[in-house]
Amino acid sequence: MSARSVLIFIAVAGTATYLLLAGLAYAAQDFLLFHPTGESPAQLARMAKNQGVEEFSIPASNGVQLYGWHSRGTGDRLLIFFHGNGGHISAVSWLGHQLPGIDVIGISYRGFAGSEGEPSEAGLRLDALAVWRYATEDLGFSPKDIVLQGQSMGGGVAHHLLMEAHPAGVVFDSTFTSIEELAHAQMPFLPVSLLLRHPFRSYERAPKVTVPALVFHGSDDPLIPVDHGRRLAKLLPNATYVELPHHGHNDWTLDRPEAQAAWRDFLREVWGLDSLPAPE
Helix, strand or coil, rough: HHHHHHHHHHHHHHHHHHHHHHHHHHHHHHHHHCCCCCCHHHHHHHHHHHHHCCEEEEECCCEEEEEEEECCCCCCCEEEEEECCCCCCCHHHHHHHCCCCCCCECCCCCCCCCCCCCCCCCHHHHHHHHHHHHHHHHHHCHHHEEEEECCCCCHHHHHHHHCCCCCEEEEEEECEEEEEHHHHHHHCCHHHHHHHHCCEHHHHHHCCCCCCCEEEEEEECCCCCCHHHHHHHHHHCCCCEEEEEHHHHHHHHHHHHHHHHHHHHCCCCHHHHCCCCCCC
């Protein structure tokens, strides 16, 4: 084989390998991004009963039926929780115990436990709009009495909703500036901007968020590096940033006393309350 033939072979093999990697990344992205838990309706019903929350079901605008939990309060203030890509609405119960008297609701995104459909960024935006309509129309809460809280991927979902809804405030917990940037850092050799179906470009939406924001991020987060939280806080026009030393992505943020104090102070202020009841 001549030198020219060898070079042609190397070029063809390299191109084929590159295209194969790009194809695998494109095909696997939904599996890599969305990690729904697999509880059956019966299991979810038992969990809801054991944790003292009410189940509800609402339709998204495209007809997909969504499953949710409601921790009942007095009906005066509401926290809407958006869970992460491997998270669960069971956090609704925990948050309800932390905020006695405050209503807390959350949904399983489409394709997650109890809900119909397949997850996608576009679909999760519709899910967020559905739970907002449920909160303001069916439950009758005024936007000024609602706070959004998004954890990890849930922060990206909250950013979508904030382009169309105006609550009292929003809490971002360990979330990203974009999935696109995370993917590029992991695969700098691939054209991720062209391959991604769910880029979640929160950095484009953050400067348009007009409501007060509280941003938490752990200094030792290996999944979503702390730089994302720092930059997100700078992009948001009215943000308070709390960095948690030696804190990882899977550590529960509100177990930290300093985070719990900042969270409660933020909620009390945006809701215009003199105080919040102590956790049960």
